[in-house]
Amino acid sequence: MDSLPLLCSILLLLGGGLYWFFWILRLAKINSIATEKLQDSYNKYWSFFSQPKEISNADKVLHFVDVFYSLITDVYEKIWGQSFHFSPSVRGKSHGEATRLHEEMAGDLIGVKPGHKVLDAGCGIGGPMRAIAAHSGCKIVGITINEYQVQRARMLNKKARVDSLCEVVLGNFLEMPFDDNSFDGVYSIEATCHAPMLEDVYAEIFRVLKPGALYVSYEWVTTDRYCSGNVEHEEIIRGIERGDALPGLRHYSDIAVTARKVGFEVVKEKDLAMPPAGPWWTNLETVKKIDNWINRTGATVLEALGLAPKGTLDVHVMLSATVSHLIRGGETGIFTPMHMILCRKPSPF
Numbered sequence: 001m002d003s004l005p006l007l008c009s010i011l012l013l014l015g016g017g018l019y020w021f022f023w024i025l026r027l028a029k030i031n032s033i034a035t036e037k038l039q040d041s042y043n044k045y046w047s048f049f050s051q052p053k054e055i056s057n058a059d060k061v062l063h064f065v066d067v068f069y070s071l072i073t074d075v076y077e078k079i080w081g082q083s084f085h086f087s088p089s090v091r092g093k094s095h096g097e098a099t100r101l102h103e104e105m106a107g108d109l110i111g112v113k114p115g116h117k118v119l120d121a122g123c124g125i126g127g128p129m130r131a132i133a134a135h136s137g138c139k140i141v142g143i144t145i146n147e148y149q150v151q152r153a154r155m156l157n158k159k160a161r162v163d164s165l166c167e168v169v170l171g172n173f174l175e176m177p178f179d180d181n182s183f184d185g186v187y188s189i190e191a192t193c194h195a196p197m198l199e200d201v202y203a204e205i206f207r208v209l210k211p212g213a214l215y216v217s218y219e220w221v222t223t224d225r226y227c228s229g230n231v232e233h234e235e236i237i238r239g240i241e242r243g244d245a246l247p248g249l250r251h252y253s254d255i256a257v258t259a260r261k262v263g264f265e266v267v268k269e270k271d272l273a274m275p276p277a278g279p280w281w282t283n284l285e286t287v288k289k290i291d292n293w294i295n296r297t298g299a300t301v302l303e304a305l306g307l308a309p310k311g312t313l314d315v316h317v318m319l320s321a322t323v324s325h326l327i328r329g330g331e332t333g334i335f336t337p338m339h340m341i342l343c344r345k346p347s348p349f
C-alpha cells in the first residue's frame with residue numbers, strides 16, 4: 001500500500017523530466033544552419049566580432065551579419081517570438097501586445113494606407129510586416145540578407161494569410177534590387193544598426209522612396225549618458241556590439257546628421273524609451289532568470305549526449321552574456337534600441 005505514493009512520485013518525476021527534456025530539445029535546436037557547420041561558423045563569427053573597432057572591411061561585416069542570423073534566428077523565434085526587436089513595456093499589456101503597438105506606431109508614423117507599397121528594410125522573419133499589413137491593409141516588401149529568414153518569413157506570411165500583402169526578398173539593403181522612387185513609405189526596425197556605414201543604407205532608402213514620402217527608423221544608439229573612457233560604459237557597449245553583430249554603435253546625434261546628409265528632411269526625432277515609456281529590458285530580466293537552468297543546462301546536456309550539434313552551447317552562452325550587457329545598457333541609460341527618426345524625402349513641388 002505504501003508503495004503507491006512512491007510509485008506515483010517516481011512516475012511524476014519521470015514524466016516531468018521527459019517533458020523538460022523534449023521541451024529543451026525543441027528550444028535548443030538550431031535548424032537554420034547545417035549541423036557540421038555550427039561550431040566553425042560560431043568560432044569565425046566570434047573572432048570577427050570580438051574586435052569591432054578593427055572592423056574595416058564592409059563585405060566581411062555583411063557576411064558575418066548573415067552568419068549571425070543563421071546562428072540565432074531559431075533561438076530568437078522560439079523564445080522571443082516572430083519580431084526581433086524591443087518595445088517599451090506597457091502596463092497591463094503582454095510582451096506580444098506591446099510589440100504589436102510599437103510596430104503599428106512605425107506604420108502610423110509614415111501614414112501607411114491600403115494600396116500603398118511600403119518597404120521593410122531588414123525585415124527578419126516578418127513579425128512587424130505581418131502586424132503592419134494587418135493593421136493598415138498596405139502592401140509590404142521586406143528585404144533581409146539571410147536566406148533562412150526569407151524562407152521562414154514566407155512560410156509565416158502564408159500561415160497568417162497575409163501572403164497576398166507581404167512579399168519577402170533576399171538581398172542587401174545597401175544595394176537594393178528596387179527602382180528609384182518606387183515606395184510610398186519605408187520603415188526599418190532595429191536593423192540599420194548592422195550597416196557598416198549608416199550613410200550607405202540611408203542613401204539607398206532615399207533612392208527608392210517616392211518624393212514627398214516618409215521613412216521611419218528605430219535605431220540602436222548610445223545616449224548622452226554614455227561617456228567614452230568610462231570602463232564600465234565601454235565594456236557594456238562592446239558587449240552589446242559583439243553579441244549582436246554590430247560593426248560599432250553610433251551616438252544618437254549622428255543619426256539626424258546622416259539623414260540630412262543624404263538629402264532627407266528630419267520631421268521628428270525621439271528616444272521612445274524615455275519616460276513615461278516603461279523599460280524595454282523588463283522581458284530580458286525574466287529571460288535571464290530562466291535562461292541559466294533551462295537553456296544553458298539544456299544545451300549542455302543535449303550537446304554532451306550528441307543530440308545537439310557542437311557549438312549550440314557556445315551560441316547560448318554568447319546570448320546570455322549579451323542579455324546582461326543589454327540590461328546594463330538599459331539600467332544605466334547609456335544605450336537605447338529605439339531612437340526614432342522620422343524623415344521625409346523632399347518633393348520638388
Ligand SMILES: C=C(CC[C@@H](C)[C@H]1CC[C@H]2C3=CC[C@H]4[C@H](C)[C@@H](O)CC[C@]4(C)[C@H]3CC[C@]12C)C(C)C
Pocket residue numbers: 075076079080083084085086190191193244245284287291295316319320322323326
Ligand atoms: C535588434 C536585435 C535583436 C534584439 C532582440 C530581439 C534580441 C537581443 C538579445 C536577444 C536574446 C538574448 C538572450 C537570449 C537567451 C539567452 C536565449 O536563451 C533565448 C533568446 C534570447 C532571449 C534572445 C532573444 C532575442 C533578443 C532579446 C539585434 C541583433 C540588432
Ligand SMILES: C[S@@+](CC[C@H](N)C(=O)[O-])C[C@H]1O[C@@H](n2cnc3c(N)ncnc32)[C@H](O)[C@@H]1O
Pocket residue numbers: 062065069082083084085121122123124125126127128143144145146149171172173174188189190191192194195
Ligand atoms: C534585429 S533584426 C530585426 C528584424 C525586423 N526588423 C524585426 O524587427 O523583426 C535585423 C534584420 O536586419 C537584417 N539585415 C542586417 N543587415 C542587412 C543588410 N545589409 N541587408 C539586408 N538586411 C540586413 C537582418 O538580416 C535581420 O533580418
